[in-house]
Amino acid sequence: MDTTILISSIILFLPLVAFIVQIHIGRFFKREGDWLPTSAVGIGLLLSLYLFATMLGTHPTEHGAGLKPVMQEWEWIRAGSGLGLLDIRFGIYVDNLTVVMLVVVTLVSFLVHVYSMGYMHGEERYNRFFAYLGLFTFSMLGLVLSSNLLFVYIFWELVGVCSYLLIGFYIHKDSAAAAAKKAFITNRVGDLGFLIGILITVGVAGSTMFSDVFASVATGMWDNKTIHLTSGLSVSLLTFAGLLMFMGPMGKSAQFPLHVWLPDAMEGPTPVSALIHAATMVAAGVYLVGRMFPFFTGPGFFQGNFFDSPVLLSIALIGGFTAIMAATIAVAQTDIKKVLAYSTVSQLGFMMIGCGVGTFAFALFHLFTHAFFKACLFLGAGSVIHAIHSQEMCDMGGLRKKMPVTYWTFLISTCAIAGVPFLSGFYSKEGILTQALAYAFYHGHSPQWFVYALPFIFGICAAAFTAFYMFRIIWLTFHGHPRDEHKYEHAHESHFAMAMPLVVLSFLAIVSAGILPGILTGKAKSDAHEAKAAHAVSEFWFVNYISPAALVESMPAGYEWVGGKLQPRTAKEQNFLKIQESKAVAEMHHCHTQAHLPTLLASIFVASLGIFLSWLCFLGPWHSKNLVRGPLKAYHKVLVNLYYIDWFYLKTVVALTYLASKICGWFDHTVVDFLVNMWGWITVRTSDVAGKVDYYGVDGTVRMTGAVTLKLGQKSVKIQTGRVQDYIALSLMLVVLVLFVFMLLV
């Protein structure tokens, strides 16, 4: 077995083992066993960092840099033969994308474990909480390590279950239970589409393995397949399957209209929020879009054209709308965790824009940087909540003096997410926006050019709002005067277990894009120069490792499973799996160059504008003017009501469900229960009759036999007098009788 596979297996299965041990006997250990999942994930983190270092250490080639992808599969289900062969394998697949995800998941998860030791200290079911964290980590690791869609789906559902367990962790709270159900059910809607998408893919490609699916797209297995939705309206099956499959990420990554569960998920303990929002759950959707990027793009992908796919356009529009919608809602929230939740929804929208406009590398890079600063923000918010025992920002204010570590780490992360230059969030967001603008330029002479421009417009507005509402938290929580003197007096800085993750994460929020990449790009360039492949090296370190070319070239698509062994495909087949240089690529490159400077300036401008307005409204001169009661009253009301989306669902989906349930209940109560009761009545009557027959007929015969025998005995015992004379008289009578009978006969 390959070393990489071995290491990945250890990373994957350690948390599972820890979970199994912890859930059963964890409470008997010292400190209720919290060290067990923590160390399991900690070891996973070290091994992931080793893989990451290996990835960074490899020499770039013409297909980009990084690990040579490896895959190991184990047979799981094998039935049938020939065309009807069902061959499902469990596989581990490791490439650059996987390694990056492994680092994100294990790092954030490990820090959340450590943080939870402080935050959850003394809580009920403390041991169980750590067991669930372990299972959550395992599910997410399984998701990123799976080599085929079916196992992605299995782990995808496991992630859903874990989120249910952890969001509803405070089981005694009704709101937590409701939020857990909401998360699970909303995700289920998306998962249904995902499953149908997978089934269509299996039907066409005959396999769920990523490389086989890509190969099916490349070799034209989807061509000329359309699906008729209504008369006159038909779409290509690939588009249809892609849109269905995107429903999965829509649910998990909280895209409009399935985003409603994520803010409610704040009912869970704060470390769980951090885990869900940064590394495990919502990342799954973006990861999947990235991993399945060639599938969503369609055959154009293999000509290097990522810009004409209807699926990707839908993804970009949904992402863009989600980004601006969530960002505006976040402005009106007063609960610090709710603001962060909507901020996550908004940032996920950014990632989807990135995927949609064709730069999934930057989308995943945003996921990577976002994981660090969002985890830091959540853990910082948790630290504040822990200190003042309230989530409402109206209870906070002036906390920067009391909680310096929390303040500074929170401020750094806020700057990162707001897009302050030279921090990680700036680079990733700017990368996405540049591509979005280039996308708009690329489609500039199309009649529907406005539709193609929407992702950028949404994105840039959302960026402004992001800066605005994030600094609103800073001003309201850490600056100004304490609004609740009593709570302020009792506030204190969190202890080491909670402060350490904050410092680590804020450090990463600074270096993960700005300083680290400077070093890495320099190194990659010098390496590439030696390898005479300098043209392949991007300016940006992350893109060297995660790129469309890398995604396909790295797939072991050059091999197929024959007779239990990996055999090379024919050269002709392999050729399909290479991305050809095309006109679209060159044109896009041109647009990208054009878009670079405007986006850079616009990004910096909107970020500064957001921060400035935020300062003006919440700390500065406009502070005393109550805007929400005055000119913005109507709009504020809409925002506080979350654009009436939850209300709309309550009135339509939920109300309809209740109505349907009532009708079903009525039917059940009157018709089904009547039939059942009638049947019961008939049975009782029949049994009654049968009982009577049994009692009087069968039992009667038995008892009568007994009674007759008894009576006969009682009668005949009187003959037995013991007196000789009676016996003599009796014998005599019998003799006479015999003689009489004899006489009669003769």
Add this chain to the structure above:
Amino acid sequence: MNFNWLTDIGLTHYLTVSVVIFSLGIAVILAKRNAIAILMGIELLLNAACLNFVAFSHFGNGAQSGQVVAVFIIVIAAAEAAVALAIIVCVYRMFNLIAVDQIAKMKE
């Protein structure tokens, strides 16, 4: 009126006497409570039988076997009386009475 049956003594007369004696014997056996009286009843039965044998022998085919049986019966009656009396003595010793209706040990 023909009174021949009074003068012409035949088998029927003997048998009639025998039946009467036998019936008396039976009556004694069933009615009497004293064991010795019962023994006497038994003697009556034996004698009735004896008379039958002799009568049949006399009016029969001339063979004398009936006479012989009568002698046997007398002998047996004697022996029987001896044994029965001995039993009665035993019974008396055991129960201190010989009223057979009060002795119901055979029931047990």
